[in-house]
Amino acid sequence: LAFCQYVTSNDVSVLTPGKVQYSCFPNGKGGIVDALLVYCIDSETYFLVVNAANIEKDWNHLCAIAPKFNITPGKELYNASDEICQLAIQGPNALKIMQRICDAPVEDMEYYTFKLCKVAGCDVILSTTGYTGSGGCEIYMYNEDADTIWEAMWKAGEEFGLKNIGLGARDTLRLEKGFCLYGNDIDDTTSPIEAGLNWLTKFVENKPFIDRELMERQKKEGVTRKLVGFKLIDRGVPRHEYALADLEGNEIGHVTSGTMSPCLKVGIGMGYVKPEFAKAGTQIAVVVRGRLLKAEVVRLPFV
Numbered sequence: 001l002a003f004c005q006y007v008t009s010n011d012v013s014v015l016t017p018g019k020v021q022y023s024c025f026p027n028g029k030g031g032i033v034d035a036l037l038v039y040c041i042d043s044e045t046y047f048l049v050v051n052a053a054n055i056e057k058d059w060n061h062l063c064a065i066a067p068k069f070n071i072t073p074g075k076e077l078y079n080a081s082d083e084i085c086q087l088a089i090q091g092p093n094a095l096k097i098m099q100r101i102c103d104a105p106v107e108d109m110e111y112y113t114f115k116l117c118k119v120a121g122c123d124v125i126l127s128t129t130g131y132t133g134s135g136g137c138e139i140y141m142y143n144e145d146a147d148t149i150w151e152a153m154w155k156a157g158e159e160f161g162l163k164n165i166g167l168g169a170r171d172t173l174r175l176e177k178g179f180c181l182y183g184n185d186i187d188d189t190t191s192p193i194e195a196g197l198n199w200l201t202k203f204v205e206n207k208p209f210i211d212r213e214l215m216e217r218q219k220k221e222g223v224t225r226k227l228v229g230f231k232l233i234d235r236g237v238p239r240h241e242y243a244l245a246d247l248e249g250n251e252i253g254h255v256t257s258g259t260m261s262p263c264l265k266v267g268i269g270m271g272y273v274k275p276e277f278a279k280a281g282t283q284i285a286v287v288v289r290g291r292l293l294k295a296e297v298v299r300l301p302f303v
Contacts, residue, residue, distance in 0.1 A: 003069040003077075004046050006209055007062060008038060009192055011202035015040035020112040020127055023200050024192055025061060026211035031188040032195075034058050035180065037129060039114055047125070049140075051182050055081050085146040087139045089153065090173075093160040094136030095128070100156035101149075102126065106137070120145075120152035132170055133177030133301070172259050175268065178229055178300030184240055185227060185256040185270055193218040194272065195227045225253060226278040229300040232267035232286065234293040243287040244271050247294070252277050255286065263303045273297075 004012040010023035019040050025033035034054045039047035050058045063073040071077050089098060095107045104117035106126060114127035122145035130136045141149055154162065171181070180186045180195055192201045193215055203216055232238065238258030245251050258269030269286070277284055280299045285292035 001043070001046075003066065003071055004038060004048075005207050006069070007065055008036070009197075009202070009209055009211075009215075010038070010200045011204050011207060012038055012040075012046070013204075013207070017042050018113050018115065020114055020129055021200075022112075024186070024197065025058065026192075026209065026215070027061075027188055028210050029188070030191050030211060030214050032182070032186050032190060032192065033061050033188065035182045035186060037127075039125070039127065041116075052081075054182070055079070083143060085141050085143050087141075087146075087149065087153070088130045088132075088136070088170075089139065089157075089162075090130045090132045090136035090170075091134050093157075093162075097153065097157040097160055097162060098126065098137060098139075101152045109137075120149050122149055124149070131179055132173035133179065133303075134173055171257075172262055175257050175259055175270070176261055176263055176301065176303040178270070178302060180227070180270075181257060190227075190272075191215060191218060191223070194223045194225055222275065224275070225272040226275050227256070227270060227272055228278050228297045229268070229270050229302060230284060230286075230295040231264070231298050231302065232269075232293055232295045233283075234295075235267075236286065236288055236293040237267045238269035238271075238286045238288075238293075238295070244273055245285045245287050245292060246277065247283060247285055247292070249285070249287075249292055251287075252284065258286075261302060267293075267295075268302050269295075270300075 008023040010021050017040050021038045023038050024035045027033045034050050037049040059079050066073055066077050099107050101120045104115050109128045111128050125140040127138050129138050186195050237260045238255045242255040243251050244253040253271055253273035255269050255271040261268045282297040284295050286295050
């Protein structure tokens with residue numbers, strides 16, 4: 001627990017077995033190593049789920065800190081990534097589908113909880129998480145059980161219209177809900193305070209986490225940029241790294257995520273702007289090939 005409290009920004013001590021928490025790894029320079037989920041298996045065991053592209057980076061980061069807590073990489077700190085598969089079953093019917101092949105009651109599970117149970121006769125961790133905002137679950141299984149669960153899932157989901165989708169769909173879903181994506185909206189150069197992630201940055205007693213003093217100062221004194229959501233008024237699609245400007249064309253920031261919203265049928269995005277442009281209702285512009293497309297800062301989520 002002391003190790004997890006130090007390396008993550010959220011308050012791990014409030015977790016009880018069966019609960020999950022969204023958090024981030026501060027990098028010691030005011031930025032974020034990665035965003036992650038913390039699962040409390042028991043009072044001495046925590047399961048950290050990181051972004052797949054950052055496994056090596058995150059592992060090296062944690063290994064460098066572990067000796068300070070008398071934790072040995074490969075022993076108390078263990079990287080199980082190569083032994084585990086994950087499936088994300090998302091949408092309003094996801095838990096109904098999983099109930100057909102699960103030995104435990106899962107349909108009424110609360111958001112951000114998990115169960116150690118059997119799916120299609122295989123041992124899994126089933127959690128009501130996922131980065132789409134549409135409900136559902138994520139299932140962690142041993143590699144050798146993946147085919148069995150995959151096939152059982154399709155049979156159980158056939159009558160519900162279960163479909164196989166990719167990261168493009170995940171990206172529009174998470175953006176419509178205003179969820180930050182690591183590598184776009186947050187990275188090694190952005191702090192949780194700048195990104196509006198104050199809710200996962202807990203300045204509680206007995207939690208001397210990495211960058212705590214810097215983030216407390218940012219919270220007290222303010223920041224030089226803020227992550228906002230915006231909706232296009234003019235027709236167009238904002239894209240990652242497009243410039244954001246005031247209505248006179250003066251640059252005020254940049255787009256971090258953007259798409260044509262399948263639900264709203266308009267261009268939406270998130271980006272960092274100067275604090276004076278961060279209030280909902282403020283009109284700004286997205287610079288697209290030299291043109292200023294008018295947009296309005298809005299409260300998140302979009303949908």
